[in-house]
Amino acid sequence: MATERFTKDHEWIRAEDGIGTVGITDYAQGQLGDIVYVELPEAGRRAAKGEAVAVVESVKAASDVYAPLTGEVTEVNAELAANPALVNEDAEGRAWFFKIRIADAAEFDALMDRAGYEAFVKQES
């Protein structure tokens, strides 16, 4: 069964069989507003935890999307690249950005769970 974690940069990551699927949270898309462009990494790219690997742009501004943990990008969401507004419609579902092979399961476990993330958002807003 997939388990999910969240970062302070408002990414979610869902792990299954050593592969994490990554996107931005519904809270983040609400803050960003209408998404008009996403830039995704190339499959095969190795990323360190916290490295900027994707970009999400609203009408007003560009924001980085970070690798929630260290690993190799295995796949990106072509549907999202073609239709960036998907982020506003289904941020934590169909609008995933990329998949990453988790190098160190401890990095995943150290991230916030949903209750922790919700408390973090409450405190930040």
Next chain:
Amino acid sequence: MSATPEPSLQRTPLYELHVSLGAKMVPFAGYAMPVQYPPGILKEHLHTRDKAGLFDVSHMGQALLIGPDHATTAAALEALVPADILNLGPGQQRYTQLLNGEGGIIDDLMVTRSVSSDDDGSLMLVVNASRKELDYAHISGSLPDDVRLQPAPERALFALQGPATKDVLAKLSDIAASLAFMTASSGKVGDFDCHISRSGYTGEDGFEISVAAAKAEKLARRLLAQEGVQPAGLGARDSLRLEAGLCLYGHDIDETTSPVEAGLAWSIQKRRRAEGGFPGAGRIQHELAHGPTRKCIGIKPDGRAPAREGTEIFAMLGERIGAVTSGGFGPSVNAPVAMGYVQAQYAEPGTPVNLMVRGKALSATVVPLPFVPHRYVRKG
């Protein structure tokens, strides 16, 4: 991502209304302003082009320049700006710029001659919020003894913009529908005494309505109750003006850019070009005669990635030729759009350029401005 701006920010008379409408308030030029309402920038932008958007622009500086007669007041202002103010007819409005001694732009502003002969000798000025204190000091410090500047912080200002606005105001106002683009008059909107001009900064037909601050919320609610009128925030105002190719102070124009470089030579009338007599006339007359060394241009990225302010522009052979000064996504164009400055020899529409975005060269093309045709109504 905090939604609550600092308490030191000033509020416009519509602050409570914005909050009650669910606006996201952000700091802008010292004011807490609505950047967007719940529908979001994209929908607010498209709604304004399709029907009517109501913008609170009360943060802008409204002031009266008051002298004994029009010729005296006009001469006082002409010493600071390159537009022909003397030949402005009663009720006529003009866009111009306060210039420094080098011909750089201190601010851009709207100037309106009073329609009424009772206050002949009065000019209404509307300046940018971020510049108003500096503008007021600059103007006041340059006036002859018989002309004075009287800021009007007790007034609110709305921009009602879009193709449906004329029908909305025809129902509510005795004079609005009779105004042509860039003319103004005092009159009623509903039961409220207003000063109305047919103008705006979106490229659409529309009106700017000045009203006493104490009446502002009631009037705004009355306007929002009309069919087709939706509130629109600063985000949509910015994307609308960018598509319309209109310069934003502090971004596309500043104290180093001249009106000629900025593509604003149209706002310098023939008499002033010939006579000079405004700050920086030497530079500006030279640029009018020989062309400026750099020019403000429209830029259309070939792909989907927006190029933001500060993006460097390169010629195809690799030479850096300028930078983007405003850039984002144009909702009506449904593509990224930008404005910027390049060396004059690269300013011809159709010129291919490269934009350096996140370390990658993205191809783009110089295009004529505006991106979306203006739809001003020249005759009321």
